Amino acid sequence: MDIPERVLQGDRLALARLLTWLENDQPRGRAALDALFPHTGKSHIIGVTGPSGSGKSSLVNRLALQLAQADGSQPARRVAVLAMDPSSPFSGGALLGDRVRMRDLMECPEIFIRSMASRGALGGLARAAGELVLALEAAGFDIILVETVGAGQSEVDIARLAHTTLVVEAPGLGDDIQAAKAGILEIADILVVNKSDKSGAESAAHTLAAMLEIGAELKAETSAPQAAWKVPVQLTSALNREGMVSLAAAIHEHFTWLNASGEWERRAQARLEDLFNRLLRERLYEDWQRSQPQANLSEALQSLRKRETSPYSLIERLFS
Amino acid sequence: MNRKIRVLIAKPGLDGHDRGAKVIARALRDAGMEVIYTGLRQTPEMITNAAMQEDVDAVGLSILSGAHMTLVPRVLELMKANGQGEVCVFVGGIIPEEDARELEKLGVKAVYGPGTPTTQVIADLTQMVEPA
Ligand SMILES: Nc1nc2c(ncn2[C@@H]2O[C@H](COP(=O)(O)OP(=O)(O)OP(=O)(O)O)[C@@H](O)[C@H]2O)c(=O)[nH]1
Ligand SMILES: [Mg+2]
Numbered sequence: 007m008d009i010p011e012r013v014l015q016g017d018r019l020a021l022a023r024l025l026t027w028l029e030n031d032q033p034r035g036r037a038a039l040d041a042l043f044p045h046t047g048k049s050h051i052i053g054v055t056g057p058s059g060s061g062k063s064s065l066v067n068r069l070a071l072q073l074a075q076a077d078g079s080q081p082a083r084r085v086a087v088l089a090m091d092p093s094s095p096f097s098g099g100a101l102l103g104d105r106v107r108m109r110d111l112m113e114c115p116e117i118f119i120r121s122m123a124s125r126g127a128l129g130g131l132a133r134a135a136g137e138l139v140l141a142l143e144a145a146g147f148d149i150i151l152v153e154t155v156g157a158g159q160s161e162v163d164i165a166r167l168a169h170t171t172l173v174v175e176a177p178g179l180g181d182d183i184q185a186a187k188a189g190i191l192e193i194a195d196i197l198v199v200n201k202s203d204k205s206g207a208e209s210a211a212h213t214l215a216a217m218l219e220i221g222a223e224l225k226a227e228t229s230a231p232q233a234a235w236k237v238p239v240q241l242t243s244a245l246n247r248e249g250m251v252s253l254a255a256a257i258h259e260h261f262t263w264l265n266a267s268g269e270w271e272r273r274a275q276a277r278l279e280d281l282f283n284r285l286l287r288e289r290l291y292e293d294w295q296r297s298q299p300q301a302n303l304s305e306a307l308q309s310l311r312k313r314e315t316s317p318y319s320l321i322e323r324l325f326s
Numbered sequence: 327m328n329r330k331i332r333v334l335i336a337k338p339g340l341d342g343h344d345r346g347a348k349v350i351a352r353a354l355r356d357a358g359m360e361v362i363y364t365g366l367r368q369t370p371e372m373i374t375n376a377a378m379q380e381d382v383d384a385v386g387l388s389i390l391s392g393a394h395m396t397l398v399p400r401v402l403e404l405m406k407a408n409g410q411g412e413v414c415v416f417v418g419g420i421i422p423e424e425d426a427r428e429l430e431k432l433g434v435k436a437v438y439g440p441g442t443p444t445t446q447v448i449a450d451l452t453q454m455v456e457p458a
Binding site for chain 2: 022026096105109
C-alpha cells in the first residue's frame with residue numbers, strides 16, 4: 007500500500023515518514039500531499055505561543071488530555087501535537103525538548119506528538135509547519151495543537167496558521183507595556199496566564215485584561231461590533247492541573263464563534279493562500295535562479311560588493 | 327532538500343542520572359543533528375512510540391541502573407513490531423563486556439562505556455545512519 011492510503015487508514019509510521027519527507031521538502035512528500043489534499047480542512051488548529059518558559063509545553067500536556075477525553079458537552083476527540091523548538095544558528099542542529107514536559111501524553115499512544123526544529127525560520131514557526139499540519143489533518147485528527155518556538159515577540163505566523171491562537175503568559179516574565187509593545191496580545195484569541203499557583207498571577211491577569219480592553223475599544227471604533235470576539239483571560243496552573251476544564255470550554259466557545267461568524271472559512275482561506283504564495287515565491291525564485299547563467303550572477307554580486315551598483319539597480323539590470 | 331539526522335535520546339528505567347544523556351544530546355545537536363530529548367524514567371513503550379512518531383534515524387539509550395539486559399531487548403522487540411527494525415539503536419552506560427556482546431548480537435549497533443569521547447559517537451552515527 008502506498009503512503010497516502012496508509013495515512014488515511016491511520017497508519018502512524020506512514021504518517022511519521024510523510025512528515026519527514028515534507029520537512030525535508032522531498033518530491034515524494036509533495037506527491038503524497040497532492041493525493042491527501044482533498045482530505046484536509048476539517049481539523050481545529052490551535053496555536054500555542056508565548057514567551058520562553060511561560061509553560062506552553064506543560065500546558066499542552068494537560069490541555070491535550072482534557073480535549074481528548076469526552077466530557078459533558080464534547081465527545082472524545084483525536085488530538086495531535088506539533089511542537090517547535092529552535093535550531094542552532096551555528097550547527098543547524100537542534101535540541102527538541104518539548105516532550106520532556108509532555109510526559110502524560112507520552113503515556114497515551116493515541117495522542118500523536120511530533121517535534122520539529124525551526125530550521126532557521128523566524129517568527130516562531132518552521133517553514134514547513136503548514137504542510138505538516140495538512141498531513142495531520144488528512145490523518146484524521148480532530149484537533150491539532152501547534153506549539154511555537156518561545157519568543158514572545160509578534161509571532162504573527164502562528165495566528166495565520168491557527169483557527170484559535172492561545173497566548174500563554176506567566177507572572178514575572180515582563181510587564182504590560184512589554185506585552186503591548188510586542189504585539190503578542192493582538193494575535194490572542196484566548197489569553198492564558200499560566201502558573202496561577204505563583205504569586206502575582208492574578209494581578210498579571212488583571213493588567214493583561216485591561217490591556218486587552220484598550221485594544222478592543224480601539225478596534226470597535228473601526229469595525230462592526232456584533233461580529234467581535236471578546237478575548238477571555240484564563241488562569242491556569244499546568245503544574246496543579248488547574249483551569250483546564252475552563253480553558254477547554256473557552257476553546258470550544260471560540261470554535262462555535264468561528265463557525266457562526268464565518269471566521270472559520272475566512273481563516274482557512276487565508277491559510278491556504280499563505281501556503282500558495284510561499285510556494286509560488288519559492289518556485290519563481292528557483293526558476294529564475296536556474297535560468298541565470300552562473301557567471302552573470304556572481305559577476306553581479308561582485309559589483310555589489312565593490313559598491314559599483316546598488317542592490318536596486320542591480321535587480322533592475324538583471325530583469326532588463 | 328534539507329535532510330537532517332534525527333536522533334531520539336532516551337533514559338529508560340528508574341535511575342535519575344541524566345547528565346550523560348544530556349551531554350550526548352548536546353554534542354549531537356552541535357554536530358548538526360536534530361535531537362529529540364524525552365527526559366527521565368521512560369518505559370520501553372514510551373520510547374518506541376516516540377521513536378515511531380518522530381520517525382528517527384537512530385535511538386540512543388542511556389542506562390546506568392544495571393537493567394540493560396531487560397530494557398534493551400524489550401526496546402528492540404517493540405521497534406521491530408512497529409516496523410522500525412532498521413533504525414540504528416545504540417546504548418551508553420555502564421555495561422559489562424559480555425552483556426555488550428550479547429546486546430550487539432540482538433541488534434544493538436554500538437555500546438559506549440563511560441568516558442567515550444562524544445566525537446566517536448558522532449563519527450559512528452554519521453557513518454551508520456543514512457537520513458530518510
Ligand atoms: N509553578 C509552575 N511552574 C510551571 C507551570 N507550568 C510550567 N511550569 C514550569 O515552567 C518551566 C517551563 O515550562 P515549559 O512547559 O517547558 O515552558 P515552554 O513555554 O514550553 O518553554 P519553551 O518551549 O522553552 O519556550 C518548567 O520548569 C515547568 O515545570 C505552572 O503552572 N506552575
Ligand atoms: Mg516548550
